Amino acid sequence: MIRTLILAAGLASAAPVLAAPARDVAPAPAAQGERAVIKVNGMVCDFCARSLERVMSRRREVATVTVDLDSAEIRVAFRPGRTIPDADLRKLVTDAGYATVSIQRAPV
């Protein structure tokens, strides 16, 4: 039993290693890049919607991610000169557990 606890604790403490390298999301730069507003279905729970923050903020193209439960929208600000194609955004939303309804792009 003690071995099991040690193993479980080890697994928990190894989380940052096991997880794909998460990267801190920097504040939005002064020179702002493109923005995308993603409308999703199924986003009813704050705790579960943390997944959207995680999967989006892993991408180097992403400067900030904002989740709005009221409007069921994710607002993604990209770093200047960078973007993520719609197909990849849809996959990220799917990986996070939701379904993409629409993606709207806003230029700089």
Add this chain to the structure above:
Amino acid sequence: MKRLFAAGLALAALIGHPAQARPVSWPGGVTMMAERTGDDAGVLVHYTVDPRFSLGLRQQWSADGDPARTHIVATRLLRRWNEPSSQANIYARVGLGVAEATGRTGSADVEVKADWETRRWYLSAAAKGTRDGSDSGAQLKARVGIAPYLGDFGDLHTWLMLEADWKPERADPVLARPLVRFFYDVHLLELGWSSDEEVFLSYILRL
């Protein structure tokens, strides 16, 4: 009970089917879940391998002479429905390992869980079968919950829930368990009180 385990084997086969759905967390995510009821206490740590599958290790300590169990646990999200104002899921979980009471024996359990929630309402039901050596057990749970207010992303969220818990081998087979669920950021905490006057505690951390 043989039928239950035949169903479990069928379910295990189903779990391996690639066309079925998604996991509880996100790829690369690690979740730690701890729970204490009047029957037992346990800790599960699992790693989400891909969008449909997670793998973990669970240690469970039981009361009333039941054995302690150590299981490797595989969880599959069989189906998810994403609607504009709701989400529903069907999960399957299989645990394989050992049970220790007076001696060590093989142990397995199979659980199927379904849930449906909006920002205001929550419903879930779960059926579980357990086998420790030649001993078998079953358990059914159902929950209904309501959010007294609708918080936005980043707020402290609160749910009031009532759980019904049926376990035929227990002295009191049917328990009612009112509880309060809080979640904030990556932390989820549940505090409750069972009709057998036992405290219920549950905590989930997502990394």
